[in-house]
């Protein structure tokens with residue numbers, strides 16, 4: 001049983017914003033901000049490890065469409081794109097999805113992505129080299 005598959009099939013109610021043959025964009029019913037949209041492939045893929053490249057591209061094409069729609073219709077000029085994979089990363093619905101989260105001036109949502117704003121972690125040159133060597137060796 002997958003809630004997003006039920007949304008695709010129409011068994012579960014949803015607020016559709018955009019859809020094409022392979023993907024769907026609809027309102028998150030527990031939005032972080034007004035206009036928070038979820039984009040999913042219509043076919044069930046669990047996460048980034050499961051989804052194929054072609055479908056992933058289709059999902060991101062729809063993400064792009066959604067950001068344009070938000071810009072045109074809601075004057076949204078900034079978004080965070082969030083995609084979580086596996087339980088380790090707090091994925092909650094195990095059907096691949098990308099959050100498109102509209103940002104507005106002084107919206108107090110800076111906790112989104114605050115690790116790069118606050119630069120929480122700092123590695124030394126040798127630690128960064130170790131990471132690089134591990135990933136490219």
Ligand SMILES: [Zn+2]
Nearest residue numbers: 002005044095
């Ligand atoms: Zn599903």
